[in-house]
Each structure stands twice: as structure tokens, then as C-alpha cells.
Amino acid sequence: MSDGGGSNxxxxxxxxxxxxEALADAAFVALPEEFRALCAGVRIHVDxxxxxxxxTEMGCESEFDLLGLFRGVGLAQSGEVATGQMPNAVWLYRRPLLDYWAEHDETLGHLVTHVLLHEIGHHFxxxxxxxxxIEAAADAIEPPDTVSG
Structure with a gap:
């Protein structure tokens, strides 16, 4: 049986x-230049x-509990990497992301973008x-009426 979309x-x-990682890179490149500039030096890893x-540190009960993580010194703390300090980085975790994706009605690209932005938010x-x-306020905004008369 076909899904009608041509997928096999x-x-x-x-x-x-x-x-x-390609989804995360595409999401990052799609961000406004000013936003990306504030993320200079932040590395994105996928495990x-x-x-x-x-x-243990995050108090997770399962290896599926964590979709992403920011590690480093964010802009609010100083933003600069000191000698000997690991560079600021975002980790995205493939298997928990895929598990979450399978249980929810959203695209994988949207989910990866959402988690990436959340972790970059910690950098800020x-x-x-x-x-x-911020997300609740954005969700409360009604989309413009697109019905033309």
C-alpha cells in the first residue's frame, strides 16, 4: 500500500x-545572520x-530522556573561551530524537530545529x-487570516 507521497x-x-547533522546544519544556516554571528565558535555535535x-549529571532516568544539551560558557557568563576550556558546543542525540519523533506529529526537521534552537538559547x-x-507567547499569537475575499 502506498502512502500517496511516493515514499517506499x-x-x-x-x-x-x-x-x-545535515538537518541541524540546514537549520543553523537558515537562522538570521545576526543570530548566527552570536553563535560564532559554537560547535554542533550529533551522537x-x-x-x-x-x-547522571542531568538526572536522567533513561538514555532516551535527553534530546540535546548545551555545554560551555554562554554569552551571559562571558561568552569567551578561556585557555584550556573546551569550546561551547551543542549536542543533539539521534536515538532520543528519533524516539520522540515517532511518538509525536511533527516533522523530523522541525524537531531537530526546535531542539537546536533550545540549546542555542542556553548559549544566550x-x-x-x-x-x-517565549514558546508559549509565540504559540498564543494567532496566525494572520490568509483567506482572501
């Missing part, structure tokens, strides 16, 4: 680390899962509560 699900494989140390010094409030 019998031949479709799970996206690889490189394919998730299958967070390591055990990260899971925003807390999870700050970002939740």
Missing part, C-alpha cells in the same frame, strides 16, 4: 548521524546517546523556564 517505507532506513556521565543565557515562556 519498505526501503526507508532510519536517518544516520550524518543525516541528523546516538548522551554518555553515562551526562545522564536563557533558562528552560525562559524558553518555555
Amino acid at each position: 517505507w519498505a526501503e526507508t532506513r532510519s536517518p544516520s548521524l550524518a543525516e541528523i 546516538d546517546f548522551p554518555d553515562e556521565e551526562t545522564l 543565557g536563557l533558562s528552560d523556564d525562559d524558553m518555555a515562556a
Whole structure:
């Protein structure tokens, strides 16, 4: 049975680390230049899962609990990398992302973009509560009426 969109699900494989990284790179490139400039030096990594140390540090019950993570010194703290300090980085975790994607009605590209922006928000010094409030305010804005009369 066809899905009508031409996809052959019998031949479709799970996206690889490189394919998730390509989605993240495309999402980053699509950001406004001013925003990207503030992210200079932030590296984007894609791994299958967070390591055990990260899971413990973040209080995760399962390796599927964490979709992404920002590590480093954000702009609000100083923004500059000190000698010997690891560069600021965002990690995206492929398997938890794919698990979340399978359970929700959104595209993989949208999900990767959302998690990437969330983690970059931490680079800007925003807390999870700050970002939740921004997202709630954005969701409350009604889209313009596109019906033409």
C-alpha cells in the first residue's frame, strides 16, 4: 500500500548521524545572520546517546530522556573561551530524537530545529523556564487570516 507521497517505507532506513547533522546544519544556516554571528565558535555535535556521565549529571532516568544539551560558557557568563576550556558546543542525540519523533506529529526537521534552537538559547543565557515562556507567547499569537475575499 502506498502512502500517496511516493515514499517506499519498505526501503526507508532510519536517518544516520550524518543525516541528523545535515538537518541541524540546514537549520543553523537558515537562522538570521545576526543570530548566527552570536553563535560564532559554537560547535554542533550529533551522537546516538548522551554518555553515562551526562545522564547522571542531568538526572536522567533513561538514555532516551535527553534530546540535546548545551555545554560551555554562554554569552551571559562571558561568552569567551578561556585557555584550556573546551569550546561551547551543542549536542543533539539521534536515538532520543528519533524516539520522540515517532511518538509525536511533527516533522523530523522541525524537531531537530526546535531542539537546536533550545540549546542555542542556553548559549544566550536563557533558562528552560525562559524558553518555555517565549514558546508559549509565540504559540498564543494567532496566525494572520490568509483567506482572501
